[in-house]
Amino acid sequence: MLGIVSGRRRMGKTYLLRAVAEQYGGFYFGATAGTTAESLRQFSAALAEYQGSPVPFSFATWDDAISYLFTVAARRREDVGAEAGDAPFLVVIDEFPYLVKAAPELPSLLQRAIDRFQVEESRMRLLLCGSAMSVMGGLLASTAPLRGRAQLELVVRPFGYRAAAEFWGAGDDPALAARLHAVVGGTPAYRRQFLADDIPVSLGDFDDWVCRTVLSPFSPLFREARYLLAEEADIRDTALYHSVLAAVAQGNTTRGGIAGYIGRKSVDISHPLNVLEDSHLLMREPDVFRAGKSQYRITEPLINFYEAVMRPAWTRLEGGQASEVWAQSAERFAAQVAGPHFEAVCRDYLIGPGNSLLGSALGQVGCGVVSDPQERRQIEVDVAVVEPGSGGSSPAVTVLGEAKWGTVMGLKHLARLARARDLLAARGMDTSRCGLACFSAAGFSDALRAEAERGDVLLIGLDELYGRVTPTTLLS
Template sequence: MQIPAKPKRVVHREHEWATLAEFATRVGDSLRIAVVSGRRRHGKSFLLQALTEAMGGLYITAVQEDGVTAAKARFAQALAAHSGLPTQALRLDDWEELLRTAFRVADRPERTPLVVIDEFPYLLQHSPEIPGLLQHLYDEGQFGTPGAPRGALVLCGSALSVMHELLSGQKPLRGRVMIDMRLPAFDYREARRYWGIDDPHTAFLVHATLGGAPGYARLTDTDPPQTPDDFPAWVTRVLLSPDRATYSRAETEYLLREDPRIRQRTTYYELLTAIADGATTPTAIGAAVGKDRTVITHPLEVLETAGYVRRDQDLLKQRNPIITVPDPVIRFNQVVTLPQAPLVDLGHPDRAWQAATHAFHSKVLGPHFENLARAYTAAHLPVDLPHLPVGHTGSTEVPDPGARTQHEVDVLALAPGDLPRKPRRTITLIGEAKATATPRSLTDLQRLERIRGLLITQGHQADNAVLALYSLNGFWPDLEAHATERPDVLLIDLAALYGEGPVRGGAART
């Protein structure tokens, strides 16, 4: 069967569509299984519904509120509807027979059978035996059992921990799944195009609050801001309005409920707030919430596997985790909405926003700009400057014994092929990313020179490392003039990050 073209209504997702469409159209006499997971609002259902329609497949979605009897009835109704029968025509009360029937009704002439079960974790709440039954059906095809189900099965869900648990340890589906796809949010450039925001600074502000989850663009029910001056009114109307679906407090509650392990949400809120406020290690987080590190180990692991906390490793040091809140909606909620909840509840979102502006700039925009700088360096800088080698990209801390301090390095890139956290790494780029209102100056460049010297002293190969300054609000003229003459300096502003302006500095020349 020919791979169907991606419909125009499916924006971006070229790689994901090609991967799933090829999987779904491959001809064979056995069952093939794929798992698709991802945070809510990322467009999993939208993508899979489009694929199912393009292939004439069977799409079934589970409902959280259903018990086992209602879930089986809903499943049978979907089978009947796909077969062109009255919705009550099929009465099947056995999960194995329901699953076998799903592949029979999807198996039509000249079509590769495709069955999609969306919100799969909801079925597991009351029917944990389903993965074992799918293992049995899969193995029948591998053993050549006559009448074994054939075709493509996609299991989809938003509860990341549940979906990943399907393939862990001795679970029935481990080793039987061909594709394990975690659907990401749009990257910051894709998100800007999707929202239709012309101004890069405004696009950055929106991305810092809602990220790249495409579902939020439809939920806002209002035109996006087009200038930074439009942003305050937009954010109070969209994120600080309790009657909106995008109200960050309600949305965060909704997201946390996705993981069945998160029950005592007060503890998880405390941890998220501590991390959003700048605590980035288990010890610092424990101190911020007044609990021993061992007490918070399990809740942190839950947040991490659920996708609400990210644990990155220092690019150069062993056992130096950097824990952050990667989801902009949750970060905004912990930094802005929760501290100003009394004003929001009283119907004063404008006053709440004014009171939170400083925290928003320091604890939301600052970290988000650093993330964008690293994302640009890893994904786009090698395209803009092919002569500059970029391998593993991340951040690090560099001790400065002479000054009795530690230098935080926002962006660090190793040479291609070099592995992190090994001695004597070859460092190709050392960068600082600042979202302050003040342009970057020669003092910032001198700090990077100091850090490069310290890395060389520590034994790393950093003599030829490029020094990169990333700035939300530009550079002073004397720095720009100086950078032009320096073959080891890059100046990267917001226009360059969004691909609308050149990367400047002598190192940009081939």
């Protein structure tokens, strides 16, 4: 009877919901920000139009409106006949958080109606949709009125990196596709609604495209990262949240590092971190080798690009100096945007299209740090697959990988991974089936390629990541 549909803005939720409402002859209502009285009046007018009433309905309260809505569903069998009445009555309420903000009692009213009409076998099929992720996630929280009432919880997510490449017309150019995804991610609306199909025609056009779109003050994408943050209902002090995101974009990915960057104590940033996680703008990635340790990563590429490249030069960009700023941002883009993004794509590859390369069952895919006390250093492992131990057996490491965006990988990178494998074995982890993987967007040395042909080493470049070439090595 009830479904919850959520997802950040620009994902196409409204497009999908309007289409399904039209397909099934359902009632669609898109809420707007307003007072309780105005929102109720808009809902009443839309419902009256759907019902074919010559005059708008006049509900005194939301309680009356919800009761009438569910009564319509219950009467359908009587009104249109048994055969037609068996069809569900689809109701879509889009941007539901706007209504909840004006009328906080709405979830409780819906709960009461659902509990009542469920007994009467109502044909109601209600979809509540919203872009405020924290609000939509809270609808089904432990003490929320609607908990246990929903049979569907759908999060509309961005396109994956391969689908995004096809959507942007860069499927045949992995180098261009990787750069595009590092900037705009997989958000569908950015290509057509925001840029009117202005896409880079080739890798050589990418720099000009960035300057005339994302970095141009006349482009809708220019301020989009700011709007994405401001639209979240639980975010009040946007300056604090931008500082947290900037800290992560600058490479301060631990809780302590973020706190130190913005000049706060670690306990003082718990709430901003939780809100950004609930909003799907920040992700906490556990260290697969060290229990209790984790790193944070910005999940929306455009926000990461804004914090790393645009925000430090905002005044110059507003003054129309996009070309100059971009020319001076090459190193920052590679280190703070493309590099971390490439590492995340490599992990996504092993979770998705590359999981067939693993000869054993897929475990937890993540990243981690291996301490080397003898060399007094820490080895960062960008891609790792760890299978949890069971029945008294030790956890097994099946893949250790390193990812480099702008570096041609060689034997020294392989040696570092082999050293990490030895250290993990000394700690009691099972590395007997551990394969080594090198991911590079810049290529591999001849010596590394020769070593890969002799041993259990996997080499993955952009062509393999984007499915243009199928890797031949299988990690056992």
